[in-house]
Amino acid sequence: MKTTNTITTKINDQRVEIKGENAFMTLGNFLRNEESLTGTKIVCAEGDCGACTVLIAKDVDASGKLEFKSVNSCILPLYLIDGAQVVTVEGIGKNVGMNIDLHEVQQKMIDHNGAQCGYCTPGFICAMAGAVEKVKSCGGTLSEKKAKNFLTGNLCRCTGYQPIIDAATSIDLNKVELLKDRYHSPEWISEMKTIKSQTVEMKFTDKSIFLPATLKEALKKKSEKNDVRLIAGSTDIGVVVNKGKLDTPDTMALYHIDELNVISHDDQFINVGATVTLTEFEDYVEKHFPEMSRLLRIFASPQIKNQGTVVGNVVNASPIADTIPFLMVSDAIVELESTSGKREVVLPKFYVGYKKLDIKADEIVTRVKIPVLAKNEKTRLYKVSMRKDLDISAVTFAARIVFDGKKMTKVSIALGGVAATVMRLSDIEAKLTGKDFSEKIFHEAAASLDQYIKPLSDLRASKEYRMLVAGNYFKKFALEIGGEL
Secondary structure, three states: OOOOOOOEEEOOEEEEEEEHHHHHOOOHHHHHHHHOOOOOOOOOOOOOOOOOOEEEEOOEHHHHHHEEEEEHHHHHEHOOOOOEEEEEEEOEEEEEEEEOOOOOHHHHHHHHOOOEEEEEHHHHHHHHHHHHHHHHHOOOOOOOHHHHHOHHHHHOOOOOOOHHHHHOOOOOOOHOOOHHHHHOOHHHHHHHHHOOOOOOEEEEOOOEEEEEEOOHHHHHHHHHHHOEEEEEEOOHHHHHHOOOOOOEEEEEEEEOOHHHHHEEOOEOOOOOOOEHHHHHHHHHOOOHHHHHHHOOOOOOOOOHHHOOOOOHHHHHHOOOOOOOHHHHHOOOEEEEEEEOOOEEEEEHHHHEEEEEEEOOOOEEEEEEEEEOOOOEEEEEEEEEEOOOOOOOOOOOEEEEEEEEEOOOEEEEEEOOOOOOOOOOOHHHHHOOOEEOOOOHHHHHHHHHHHOOOOOOOOOOOOOHHHHHOOOOOHHHHHHHHHOOO
């Protein structure tokens, strides 16, 4: 297996090689400070405001052309873009001699006065261009609802949202030359494949980067150096690093390993590889787990979901993570591998304390297996946060119940935000199992919650509020399911 010490990418139409400790820079800072592409703005440095949005293509779509998606460049380290192509706001329009032929997105922003102070505008344009790439490629239309969904990760501090939405909905997709067509290069796509087939190893005085091309190499590295930090999408760690609260001296990322970037299903499980993004998961499970797909639409911005991974969300082990309650009530299975072999842990047993996991020092989580829904199952997922979109939950709720007529033959209920981990309410489950469904027994279960949960107060919610919401979710679930039986 060939090894290199260089990160190779393409920025707009220029091939770029990144060597040395610059590989630890964020893409946003590199674009501004090293490439003089200052259209990309850095504001929050947390992946919240979207001013830093750029487009990135790591793979090709079904047509064999690059699939561009929006990401937050402020929290994306350069070592995560090896073999990818980046398009910044400077590359959205088309250079024609000494002039620029504006992209339809840019023209509509002008026509509808979509810019005020202009600081957030490049991010909006890139996010909107990402929406156009996906919608037109799928043969759809850019409705107001879709436009708002694609722009949830972009904030306008002048609050000029209506002209921006008007610009998006007025885009004539027939006039749009897709970026995947303009930047299509069989030679570059071939080189991308070559780059990803190579292992990258960069060693410095007190830092290192390792991008293995095979799972065998990754497991060997983890065995030899237990404290190497695995980075998935950097959507959480990137924030902490930017704030100077965490250093990542020895880093390994797994996105070169093809077998880990696979999502599939059989009669028993949906199998989610370690580098499958939240966007890929959302799209795939729409038919299999429509309730989960619905929740993911408000889980985070497109930029975060295009970079963050399901397995990263699981291993990060936040008690208010939005995927974990569903996976918990599904009895999802975490698959771990080391040089010694494989083992599986059911998710409710994977969390042994706050941010503590049943994982050995030399193990890597390679996939999560989610049992498929039976025809007689009902599932509901709820979350409450200060904002509907793009906000961290205060309380999460998940229930998955198997019915035989009105009898509940299997009951699984989980709450997040009320303990050190997302927790299964096993005592309540046992009391409900075997009973006929009724709103009354769920109201009784809600009234008994103070026996099982002791939430804390913090900046997102008081303990009293969390207790009230948790009980109300039991009642909401009963009301909704009762109308379907």
